[in-house]
Amino acid sequence: MNLVRAELERLSARRFVQLMVVLLVLAFAVTAATTMAGSHKPTAGELNSARAQAAEARRDLEATHQECLNRQNGTLPADTDKYFPSDCSEVDPIRQERLPIPADFLPGVFTFAEQARPLLYFLIAFLVLFGFLVGASYIGADLTSGGVVNLLLWRPRRMTVLAAKLGTLLGTVLVLALLASVAYLATFWVIGQTAGLPGRLDGEFWRSLGAVHGRGLVLVLLSSALGFAIATLGRHTSAALGALAAYAVVWELGGRLVLEIVDAPKSDLFMVSSHIGAWLNGGARFYDEQLCRGSIDGPYCEGFYTVTWAPALLVLLAITGGLTAAAFAMFRRRDLI
Amino acid sequence: MSAVIEIEGLRKTFHSMRSGRRVAVDGFDLLVEEGQVHGFLGPNGSGKTTTLRALLGLVRADSGRMTVLGEPSPELLTRVAGQVGAIVESPQFFGNFTGYRTLRLLARAGGVPVSRVDEVLELVGLHDRGDDRVRGYSLGMKQRLAVASALLKDPRLLILDEPANGLDPAGIREMRDLMRSLAASGVTVLVSSHILGEIQLICDHVTIISRGRRVATGRVDEVLAGHDRHEFLVRVAEPERAVELLHAAELTAVVDGGALVVGGVSDPTVVSRVLGEQGLWVGELTPLRPDLESVFLELTGAYEHPSVPRQVDDSSLPQGETVIDLDRGVDA
Ligand SMILES: Nc1ncnc2c1ncn2[C@@H]1O[C@H](COP(=O)(O)OP(=O)(O)OP(=O)(O)O)[C@@H](O)[C@H]1O
Numbered sequence: 001m002n003l004v005r006a007e008l009e010r011l012s013a014r015r016f017v018q019l020m021v022v023l024l025v026l027a028f029a030v031t032a033a034t035t036m037a038g039s040h041k042p043t044a045g046e047l048n049s050a051r052a053q054a055a056e057a058r059r060d061l062e063a064t065h066q067e068c069l070n071r072q073n074g075t076l077p078a079d080t081d082k083y084f085p086s087d088c089s090e091v092d093p094i095r096q097e098r099l100p101i102p103a104d105f106l107p108g109v110f111t112f113a114e115q116a117r118p119l120l121y122f123l124i125a126f127l128v129l130f131g132f133l134v135g136a137s138y139i140g141a142d143l144t145s146g147g148v149v150n151l152l153l154w155r156p157r158r159m160t161v162l163a164a165k166l167g168t169l170l171g172t173v174l175v176l177a178l179l180a181s182v183a184y185l186a187t188f189w190v191i192g193q194t195a196g197l198p199g200r201l202d203g204e205f206w207r208s209l210g211a212v213h214g215r216g217l218v219l220v221l222l223s224s225a226l227g228f229a230i231a232t233l234g235r236h237t238s239a240a241l242g243a244l245a246a247y248a249v250v251w252e253l254g255g256r257l258v259l260e261i262v263d264a265p266k267s268d269l270f271m272v273s274s275h276i277g278a279w280l281n282g283g284a285r286f287y288d289e290q291l292c293r294g295s296i297d298g299p300y301c302e303g304f305y306t307v308t309w310a311p312a313l314l315v316l317l318a319i320t321g322g323l324t325a326a327a328f329a330m331f332r333r334r335d336l337i
Numbered sequence: 338m339s340a341v342i343e344i345e346g347l348r349k350t351f352h353s354m355r356s357g358r359r360v361a362v363d364g365f366d367l368l369v370e371e372g373q374v375h376g377f378l379g380p381n382g383s384g385k386t387t388t389l390r391a392l393l394g395l396v397r398a399d400s401g402r403m404t405v406l407g408e409p410s411p412e413l414l415t416r417v418a419g420q421v422g423a424i425v426e427s428p429q430f431f432g433n434f435t436g437y438r439t440l441r442l443l444a445r446a447g448g449v450p451v452s453r454v455d456e457v458l459e460l461v462g463l464h465d466r467g468d469d470r471v472r473g474y475s476l477g478m479k480q481r482l483a484v485a486s487a488l489l490k491d492p493r494l495l496i497l498d499e500p501a502n503g504l505d506p507a508g509i510r511e512m513r514d515l516m517r518s519l520a521a522s523g524v525t526v527l528v529s530s531h532i533l534g535e536i537q538l539i540c541d542h543v544t545i546i547s548r549g550r551r552v553a554t555g556r557v558d559e560v561l562a563g564h565d566r567h568e569f570l571v572r573v574a575e576p577e578r579a580v581e582l583l584h585a586a587e588l589t590a591v592v593d594g595g596a597l598v599v600g601g602v603s604d605p606t607v608v609s610r611v612l613g614e615q616g617l618w619v620g621e622l623t624p625l626r627p628d629l630e631s632v633f634l635e636l637t638g639a640y641e642h643p644s645v646p647r648q649v650d651d652s653s654l655p656q657g658e659t660v661i662d663l664d665r666g667v668d669a
């Protein structure tokens with residue numbers, strides 16, 4: 001416990017951590033301020049016209065679908081230059097992911113229900129990077145500066161010392177991420193209430209936002225542990241940064257190209273980024289034309305396959321867990337100079 | 338008297354891609370008993386720091402048996418860690434923290450009452466600068482902070498690797514007084530240093546290491562006595578004639594400057610009698626006792642060719658070993 005308290009003090013005193021927090025607050029303030037400045041509460045007239053426009057857009061969809069069906073049934077000649085898909089269900093309004101709503105026709109009005117999700121994604125991306133960098137620099141700087149050696153002279157238990165560091169890091173990052181995301185969403189909610197539109201904030205909305213939030217926090221923790229583990233393995237902060245950059249360039253870009261050239265099946269499965277996306281969104285669809293090759297289903301083969309969140313999480317956990325275990329095993333035996 | 342530190346047959350080899358294998362410690366033995374102030378001497382690169390690191394569990398020894406305060410190290414070092422204060426090579430501290438905060442943090446991590454921080458800052462003379470950032474400390478101040486961190490636990494055993502590094506003359510003297518008072522209060526001290534005069538003043542025991550092996554150990558006065566050549570400095574009016582007379586008395590004698598160095602003297606009255614009987618009156622008769630420095634240089638072979646810059650790995654191995662050193666030729 002004392003060890004964790006001491007670590008907490010060290011972590012919070014790190015210039016880099018302070019800088020990242022300032023950056024977070026800054027990015028936050030800038031997005032909030034620009035959103036606020038670019039949004040206004042719609043007048044009754046604006047609202048009415050938006051409602052009308054949305055209703056009309058929905059009617060248009062309806063009409064297009066009907067026209068498509070009629071054409072297929074042969075009740076209408078097929079010689080107009082208007083394009084219709086061969087399968088009319090594609091334009092069936094009921095099967096659309098979302099239908100036009102009044103908020104789509106209110107330029108310059110911030111609608112919380114519409115914007116909350118992308119805003120949260122942005123925050124999570126920032127926090128994932130934050131966690132990775134802080135995790136890496138926290139242990140990296142301590143290893144290079146001899147802080148770990150000093151501590152080990154005091155408490156010659158390597159596993160305890162390293163675990164206390166990792167635990168402190170994860171706890172701090174989690175609390176920070178929680179505070180930041182709650183403050184962030186609350187601010188934009190207030191902006192929606194006062195200088196824009198709240199939108200449809202029903203139980204379904206909050207449930208789905210909460211799910212993204214929770215999964216995002218898990219991702220933030222995983223990336224912090226990953227940065228910590230790689231920096232420990234490489235004895236240096238830059239090891240983690242280098243590994244990250246090398247992975248992105250060599251594997252996500254180069255490897256992807258090679259996999260495409262050799263026609264590897266379902267190549268997206270080999271990319272960590274796919275699993276991150278699948279985990280965060282609760283699932284992801286990827287395209288592989290090979291799935292249709294040789295299939296006699298003809299036009300009905302879409303060539304998509306799905307990665308659900310559970311195996312995606314498993315992959316992410318395995319990578320992080322494996323590297324963390326390796327870092328601990330190595331730290332146990334290594335010469336600390 | 339019980340052993341506080343025991344090292345037997347410690348070996349440590351470093352492997353690196355660039356220079357391959359490097360044997361840093363090669364079957365080294367060390368015994369420090371309770372209450373000793375034990376000097377740990379050796380040329381640069383002889384393996385002192387590596388030995389201390391291995392003892393404190395910072396590097397993994399290849400082989401050898403070590404105990405600290407009776408517990409096998411590094412396996413059960415945690416049992417006694419609360420009683421061992423150590424600095425190994427100038428420790429680095431977090432520059433952003435003040436000296437006080439640095440120590441408070443360590444005190445917390447080690448479960449020492451925070452009130453102790455002020456005491457040790459006072460003890461090492463940093464009390465007035467405790468609230469400055471470590472980044473702004475001078476070399477000697479950082480060293481004092483390091484010593485303070487070692488003292489924080491009120492240790493039974495204090496291990497100091499070159500504590501005088503960077504200290505000013507007053508600081509060195511304060512360090513000496515500090516070590517003496519610690520020793521007087523029963524703390525066992527193992528201290529490595531290159532300031533041999535200092536070691537001679539404060540240590541009662543000494544171990545000398547050269548190229549990873551022990552070349553001498555024991556009480557300081559015994560180690561010195563073992564290298565006493567029984568030489569005397571003699572001043573007389575006619576040195577040349579005195580040399581002849583002394584040679585006739587089967588003593589060695591050479592003229593050195595205006596004086597004589599007479600060797601093989603078991604009883605100095607012989608010298609004054611031999612010379613006095615021939616009318617040569619002795620003006621000065623001073624025993625030339627070896628000091629730690631001369632013994633150290635002799636044992637470690639560190640000063641054989643004053644005109645040739647000595648390389649760090651040129652030190653001697655323990656006597657009795659046949660060393661064939663191609664680089665040095667036949668005169669080695
Ligand atoms: N991390 C390392 N990697 C490779 N070789 C090392 C390492 N640490 C020490 N050595 C080698 O081990 C030998 C002993 O070094 P050590 O630091 O123990 O010497 P020392 O007696 O403390 O010297 P000094 O008086 O200069 O402090 C040296 O030859 C050194 O080059």
Ligand SMILES: [Mg+2]
Nearest residue numbers: 385386426498
């Ligand atoms: Mg050293």
